[in-house]
Amino acid sequence: MHPNPIFRKTENDHSIAFVRARSFGVLSINAENGPLISHVPFLLSDDTQTVDLHLVRSNPIARALPAQAVIAVQGPDSYISPDWYGVDDQVPTWNYVAVHLRGQLELRPQEELHALLDRQSAHFETQLSPKKPWTSDKMSEGVMERMMRAIVPVRLHVTEMHSTWKLNQNKTDDARLRAAEHVSTFGIGTDLGQLSDWMASPPDQGMSG
DSSP, X not given: OOSOGGGSOBOHHHHHHHHHHHOEEEEEEOOTTSOEEEEEEOEEOTTSSEEEEEEETTOHHHXXXXXXXXXXXXXXXXXXXXXXXXXXXXXXXXXXXXXXXXXXXXXXXXXXXXXXXXXXXXXXXXXXXXXXXXXXXXXXXXXXXHHHTTEEEEEEEEEEEEEEXXXXXXXXXXXXXXXXXXXXXXXXXXXXXXHHHHHHSOOOBOXXX
């Protein structure tokens, strides 16, 4: 997380909504020979206390549980040129949104797996409207069960959430708006339209982000 507190004041509600919408992140734990990392889709519970996901059984993380873990959820990002501010004596930077979920990661009973997979697919399939959602009952008898032998259900018990919304809040409104306009057209990064919108109108800020 960025050390400047001005980028860490966005209200938790905005960070939670972003995490739910993204539902994909980088899972990492410490291991004897260094960090272990996996890129995973997940589901954040309604009360934000748990994150459910699945791993391939042979994944080194799955074999190292239980363990302390973090899921880093990355949002839009872009390089910011100093010329875009219209102000002298500026330096290059990178704007981005990211949320880290920390806690204890554990294996769950295998009998929970099928329901977890159904919940995960439903979460994403409903976003593909008007397409009729795919469901696991479309699979041939026995195929789903055979495939599930290769994966395991996992749960993160969330103890901390930290977020960074680095949107040039440390600049004047005019400079930030000029940079936002350039990001939408010339930015180098991902989801530039969303980043530009958030730069132009940063989410409400409090002291809990």
